[in-house]
Structures are given as structure tokens and as C-alpha cells.
Amino acid sequence: MSKRRHPLLPMTAAGLLALSANAVVSEEPEKGSVDAEQYTPLGLQARPALDYWNTGDVNAVRLGLGYTSDDNYMFGEYNGLSQQGPTAIADLRWRDFHSSDNYWQVSLTDMGLDTREGKAIWGRADQLRITLGFDSQQQVRNDSGQTPFRGNVTQYLPGNWVSGQTTNEFLSLDGALRDFDRVLDRDKAYMAIDARIDEHWSVSSNLSYEHKEGHGDAGAGIYIDGSSADAVLLRTPVDYGTTEFDIGVAYDADRLHLNGQLAYSKFDNDDELLVWQNPYSSYGLDVRYPDGTGGLGLAPDNDQTSGRLTGSYLFSPQLRLQFDGSYAVASQDQDYAPYTVNEALLVPVAEPRNDFGGNVDTSTANVRLLWNPLPKLSTEMFYKLRDRDYDIERDGYQYVRGDGSNQPDSEMTVYNTDHDLTTQTAGAEASYRLPLRSKLSFGYAYEEVKRRNAPVEKTEEDRYTLGYRIQPWSNFTSRLKLEYGDRAADEYQWAQAYYALLDTELINATPDDQRYITHPLLMKYYMANRERWESTADFSYLPTARWNLNLNLLWRDDNYDASDLGLTEAEWYRGQFSVSYAMSDTLSATAYSGYDRYETDQYSRTFRGGPEKNAFAIYPPLPQASDPQQDWEGSGTDNSVTLGANLQWQVAPDVELTLDYSYVDTRSEQNLSTQPGATVSATDLPDVDTRLHHLRASGIWQLRDDLSLQLDYQFYSYKTDDWAWDDVQAYTIGKVLTFGQTNPNEDIHYVGASVIYSWQ
Secondary structure, three states, rough: OOOOOOOHHHHHHHHHHHHHHHHHHOOOOOOOOHHHHHHHHHHHHHHOOOHHHHHOOHHHHEEEEEEEEOOOOOOOOOOOOOOOOOEEEEEEEEEEEEOOOOOEEEEEEEOOOOOOOEEEEEEEEEEEEEEEEEEEEEEEOOOOOOOOOOOOOOEEEEEOOEEEHHHOOOOOOOHHHHEEEEEEEEEEHHHEEEEOOOEEEEEEEEEEEEEEEEEEEEEEEEEOOOOHOOEEEEEEEEEEEEEEEEEOOOOOOOOEEEEEEEEEEEEEEEEEEEEEEEOOOOOOOOOOOOOEEEEOOOOOEEEEEEEEEEEEEEEEOOOEEEEEEEEEEEEEEEOOOOOOOOOOOOOOOOOOOOOEEEEEEEEEEEEEEEEEEEEEEEEEEEEEEEEEEEEEOOEEEEOOOEEEOOOOOOOHOEEOOOEEEEEEEEEEEEEEEEEOEEHHHHHEEEEEEEEEEOOEEEEEEEEEEEEEEEEEOEEEEEEEEEEEEEEOOOOOOOHHHHHHHHHHHHHOOOOOOHOOOOOOOOOOOOHOEEEEEEEEEEEEEEEOOOOEEEEEEEEEEEEOOOOOOEEEEEEEEEEEOOOOOOOOOOOEEEEEEEEEEEEEEEEOOOOOOHHHHHOOOOOOOOOOOHHHHHEEEEEEEEEEEEEEEEEEEEEEEOOEEEEEEEEEEEEEEEEEOOOOOOOOOOEEEEEEEEEEEEEEEEEEEEEOOOOOEEEEEEEEEEEOOOOOOOOOOOOOOEEOOOOOOOEEEEEEEEEEEEEEEEOO
16 A cells, blocks of 8 residues: 655645744734734635625515426425425514513514424513424435335235346336335424523523424345345335423522533334335245235334533633533333244244333533633643443343244344443643734643443544644734644454354354454454544635635545554545635625545455355465455545635615525545455446536615515536446346435526515
8 A cells, every 4th residue: 555645744844834933033022912812713804794684683574486496306405495386485583672671583484485493582681581483394305216115114015016036026016116205304393491580590491392204214124144135125204203301500600600401302203113025035935925024123212311510610810610511311111022023933032121121321521721821821621521331231132033034043142232432531732822913832632432342442542733823914814733643442352243242152153263243354443543644724814905815725644554454544635715805895706616535545355154254364275264365455535626606796775686606526436456366356436426506696676675675596406427326227236126216417496586574
């Protein structure tokens, strides 16, 4: 593997030296006020003006009609504009602060769409506030696929279904396929109360209920061995309800600030199991079509109780303590589903318990001590903790594999395991103010992660950060940062998952050299040794009062130097540039561009089971799992280009125009190769290209002080050529009955016209 160059590393180092030298040469007297030395994010000074409707300065109501040119699922994925035809435009902003000490506000948005939201607030200044609200969201996904299944929780095939061992033998498939929606609707209602008791004490409480309904999708299969399942893609029913409640008390004084909260949440799923009829004829009479059925468990009911305390204490103007701690208990006690939904299969041994009946306790702590020992020196020490503790019983489950046969013998028992996790991070940061509004900073952090029932028991990481910020002139600011992290892991216990999952009877019957689930050389990347370099450079420049230029650069390299198989290296480049120009008080424009490139290298080994699974042989002839000639390399590259422009023009005192255009072009490449003399071959996967054009135009004509017209237009074009969907029919994969969905190819026009009436 060739080592990539680090182009931004010398750039950052040279920049630090050059800017430091500039600061020394141009040293100016320090000002006394600390606030005067604060860094000013110059980019914020060129933010585009807010849309008239969203300013909230006056009461207003907007009514109108919009029209979407065609059905879609990319343009309207989240905005409620997924269907062809007219939609109502209805918005309201109404508030009253004039009557005595009371006030109220009403806000309604997108009332003509499925993504509507609104809230009403009544309050008494500095004493009480009551909020009632609702929020409806909708997600629309690719609906170009089809399925032969009917039903919802129990899905069945049409009566004239012709079965087969592979999908191309389903002779009645074409006539059985039908369209289906892939829509998720979420409706939430909430109430909040905030009240101040006296000068120091206040209370708050929130109550909400959210209902989520629609369909997702999932892969499922009927099998004895999962590697050769009779697989299908299924619509999965979604009918969830989530209730959340919290109550809090806050105390505020000159030095001490405290906020305590107790919370409870409950998740209810109206459906426990998804059951489908087996379309294949690969197994015996009780498993094959028409009598065979499969079952897939859905999200179980659960609840969580938690408490949280946040606060700060000011010891002196130079010393302050901040803390944030929480403790939560999540529990799940829904009754288990049977081992199989196929009542014809023999299941002599029952489940070891009726329900999971377990708890997971999660604790978090975040403590920071901020100290300014000198006028120019700021320091910070911090400690973070996250602890996850499983309180569960370990049991053996003699479950039926894939609803494909009778209950297996006791040697096939599998065991549940707990996955306790403790993460601790401690560190310190220091920054020193230099001339020319510059600041040099250094930070160190140590992180320790302990896991239970994982291949690695403990990982440790040292992270170092060096930063420099300078504002030598009032119109120029730069920030440079260099980070280095080194993560070291304990010895990788590749067999841990094998021994934790399986029964001793099966383990003893398995040859020593085959007792693993994943190859011993394959490491999980988030537990493997890793060396990381990262550098960022941000520049802001205002050559005149009307110009604003910003440049942001990032480079990151992750090297997994102890990994032979799996992810071995990842590298990320990012560059972003934006420029804003105010041509006059009535005309301004912004343009931006960005480029991202993400590269990965990974290695893998191809081998079969049985004697070929021996991964520890050193003498030829080598079994496949021990033979480096069975290796292949995958190099992935993801590129994305982003371009955009925005124009805001006050054409006349009563006419305002806004134009916004964005363009995104991405390409994903997967190059597969083998070394010379390899006994396996590899072929590159086709590239995946995606292009997006999105144009938005809006105009407002102020007919009179309290009445205006608004016209909106959008053009949205999205195209991709993902090979995984291109020309793939429902029957293309012999052992997987898919939806046969197509690549998105959308050209959508949207127009809207509305009247806005406003009053004081």
C-alpha cells in the first residue's frame, strides 16, 4: 500500500510560522478590555437578508395556491410536495404584546401541506409562559418498486401464485406485482409550561405525544443456513407511539446556576411481528409455498426514566466551574414472540423466559473548569464520562433458524450477551493572546474506552491540538489548526464473539482452527489501532465594505497501521470558497463552491467453510483462509462538487426579487484488484454518478403598506445511475425477490402565488 502525501500538513506548519512572524514584527499595544480581543466571525457580516415572511416584525397572514408538476420522491422527500397537483399555501403569524402584562403569539406554517406545524404561546412577562403546539412531518421514499405481497402485518401472495426454487421460476410474478407507497407520517402534539417562582427559582415542564405511521422496508429470508436463504424484500408496517414527559427546576443566583430535570419516555409499537408467506419451493412441504411462513420481529415496546443536573459556579471573575450529569434507566419487558410463526414445525423446547426483562443504565458526566490565571492566558480542564451498564440475565436460546426447519438440537443453542461500555476523556486546553488580535492555543486529551464482550477490552487514545488565530487587520482573519491522535488497542481477541455466542457442545465439536466468526486478521476499524492527522485552515477577508471572501480547507488522514484485513486507510480532503458582494444598498450577490474527496483502502480474503476455514496454517498447501493469494483490495473514492449562487435585488421600493441556485455533482468509485499470482480475480464495480440542479426564485410586490403579492418558482432536477438499481427487475437476483425499483430521474417544476396581509 502506497503512502499518500499530506499536502495540508506543510501548508499548516508554514502558515503558523509565517503568521507568527507577522505578529511579532507588527506588535501593537494590547487593549485593556478582554471583549475587544474577542474573535469576530467576519462571515456573519455578509449573511443574506431574512425573507420578509420570516422576520416576524408584524402580524401577517398568507393565503395562496401552489402547483407541483409531477409526482416525485426526491424533491418532495421532506417538504410535503411529492404529489402532482395543487396545494394550499396558508401561513399565519399573530402576536399581541399590548394588553396589560400579558402577551400571546400564534404561529401556523404550511397548513396546506402534510408538513404543517404550529404553536400558540400565552404568557405574562417574566412570570409565566404556556405553549401548545403541533408538528407534522412526512418522509417520502422511492416508490417505483413493486411487490406481489398483499396485506400489512400479515403479507400473503395472490391465489394464482406459481412457486419455484428461484425468482425466475415465479411464472405469475409479472401479473402479481403491484405498486405501493413508501411514506412515513409523523404527527406530534406538545405542551410546555415555564414559570418563574421568584427572583432565583423557576420551574418548567413538557409533555408530548408523537405518532409515526406508514411503511418502511426490510430484508427477510426463510432458511436453515443464512448463507443460502430464500430472501425477499418486504414492506414493514410502522405504527409507533412515543410519549415524553419532563419536569425541571432551575435556580439562578450571582454565582450559582442549577438546572435539574426528571424525564420519562415510553415507546409503544402496535405491531410485534411481520409475517409473510414463503414464495419459494426450496424446502419441505411445511416450509415451502403455500404453507410455509416466515416471521420477522419488529421494534419492541420500551421505556426510559432519566434525571439530569446541569449548572455552573463562579468562584471568581477568573475561575468558573461547569458541570452536566445525567442518569437514565431504559427497560424492555415485552413478551417474546414464539421461536417460529410456522405452527407446523416441531418446537419441543420452550424459550427460557417470557420476556427480555432487562435494563440498561446509562450515566454521563461532563465537567469543565475554566481559569484565566493571567490577563492574556486562558485555560480549561475537562473530564467526560459515559457509562453503559447492562442489567440482564444470560440465557441460552434454542431458536429455529429462519423458520426453515424443526427446532435444532441443543448444540445449536445461542446465548445473549451484555455489552457494557465505559468511555472516559480527560484533558486540558490553554490559549494565550498575542498582538494583532491573535491567539495561540494548545490542547491535550486522553480517552479510554472499556468494553465488555467485545474483541478489544480497552482502547486508549492521545489527542494533541495546536491552533493559531490572527486578525492582523480589521478586514482579515485566519484560523489554523493541526490535530494528531494516536489510538492503541489491547490485543485483538478475534474469538471472543464466537465463545460468547455459541454453546460449548458445538464449540467442542468444531476443530480448533475454525473457531471464529470473522477472520482473525479482520479488525473492526473503531476498535483497531489508528493514527490520525487532521489540519484545517479558515480565512476571511473583506477587501472593502461591500466584499466578503471566505476560504475553508480541511485534510484528514486515518491510518490503521495494525490492520491486515478490513479498513487500512482513509483520507478526506475538503475545500470551500464563498464570495459575497453588495453592489448597492438594493442589490447583493453571493457565490460559493465546494469540493470533497474521500478515499479508502481496505483488504479482504475470500474463503469457503469446512477445511478451507483454517486460518492458522503456515505450510503449503494452504487452506483458503490462510492463503494470502486469496486476498483482494478495494479502493473507494467519493468525489463531490458543489456550486451555488444567491441574488437579492430590491428592484423598486415596492418590488423585491430573490434568486437561489445550487448544483451538486457526486461520483462514487469502487476499484477492486488482486496481487500478481492471486488465485482469485476481481473486477471494478461501475461508477455511481449523481447530479442535482435546484433553482429557486421568489418575488414580492408590495401593493400597499398592509398588502403584498408573492410569487415563487422552483425547478428541481435529480438524476443518478446507481448500478445496484439499473435494469434490476424484481426477479433479477435468483434467491432475492426485490422491489425492482428504478433510479430516480426527476425534473420537477413548482409554482406558487400568494397574498400576504399584515397588520400591527
